[in-house]
Amino acid sequence: MRVAIDSSRCTGHGLCYVHAPTVFTDDDHGYGRVVGDGVVPDGDLDAVRHALANCPEGAISELQ
């Protein structure tokens, strides 16, 4: 699984980096950012799916 954040949709709710802090982080403004290339380690799959489902802006997408 690999994820990306659409920065035009993200408004900085900050839930992704709370739910899955190894895959998402915050920038200086509190917006979410993907750590590295966005490839999700197997152990973080549930946390990332949770983050994806809970983003109020629908800004996180799963890449092929």
Place this chain on the structure above:
Amino acid sequence: MARPVVPTIATHELPIPEHRDDAWRTLGEAPLSAVEDGYAATGRDVVETVLKNPSIFSSKKAFDVLGSPVPLVPLAFDPPEQTRYRRILQPFFSPRAIKPLEDDLRAQVIDLIEPIIAKGACDFMADLAGVFPVQVFLTLFGLPLDMRDQFVEWKNAVLGLTAAGGATADDAAAQEGMQKAAELFMYLSGLIQKRRGQPGEDVLSQVLNLGPPDAITDEEAIGLCFLFVLAGLDTVMDALGLGMQRLAMDFAKRRELANNLSLVPAATEELLRLDPPAPFLPRVSTGEATLAGVTLPAGTRVTGYLAVANRDPDEFANPYDVDFHRPENRHISFGMGVHRCLGSHLARLEMHLVYEEWHRRVPNYYVTPGTMPKVHWPRGTIGLESLHLTLGEEPAR
């Protein structure tokens, strides 16, 4: 296509004071309803459309009527002006910017809870929810905590003015409110003069010391301070009061939380979902627009009803249940789109600290018999006048 049925609802008559869930249920029967001053957008999709299209649904036009003496930066602006203020302010309220405050604020919460335990009872609003956010504001602004009661007085006067809209408040009260607002204005002007050009770690000093292109004028700075007072104090107070009311009246949920403090973040979100303290987000359309199949002319006032959108059954299973284990909780109590609450991370921190430190020390409490917490209504925000709690096991009735 058949014309959609748009119910007409007299919001002033809704049973919000004692039965707010019933009021939200009535409003949730259609995604769009006609109300006194325009339309209520209540379906989550409809609210999303309104909040995510600021060029069609304008905040600037909607806040014109508030009659604030200073520009409410950036709340009452649309992009691109709004974007500038937002970019300047956001770094001060990001999770990593507020994290260093946590230990100090936690100690302050504990200092407020200890005397309540000693008394065995409290008015949660007056003794904790109403004062802690003011202390947070003073801490952020580098002001002494002993100014707290003065700020509470100023804040209540200013909020009283905007809540009454100038129309219903009696003359003496309105005059006193104006007087207090003027005092606050003078105090903030003086503070800004004093802080400008001086180094300082507090948010105000840092904002005032920004260089071009982000430098802000004195007038903008006062607007900003007013905004923090208007948007940052009673919102947290009301969210805490309404959340604690639900817990005080629900033994099972209260016990679940007190027995497992790791649930505090999820419980905070769930209580926020049910009781957004600022549940009405006003916008005014800039041109003809279609919402839920209804064509609205330019200049139509459309208000996003967040508490109803947060109970949309298409988004939330069993939306009226309190559930600390929702796999998805995409509530929009902090709004969404460009105006999403700037202080949401700070508000969450404040709520986490109160719920955690309270339940660590006070696992049992109940609404004091003979008292009835009531939501003030009609008003632009939702909150309790008082919440009298007795600490300990509730005696069998």
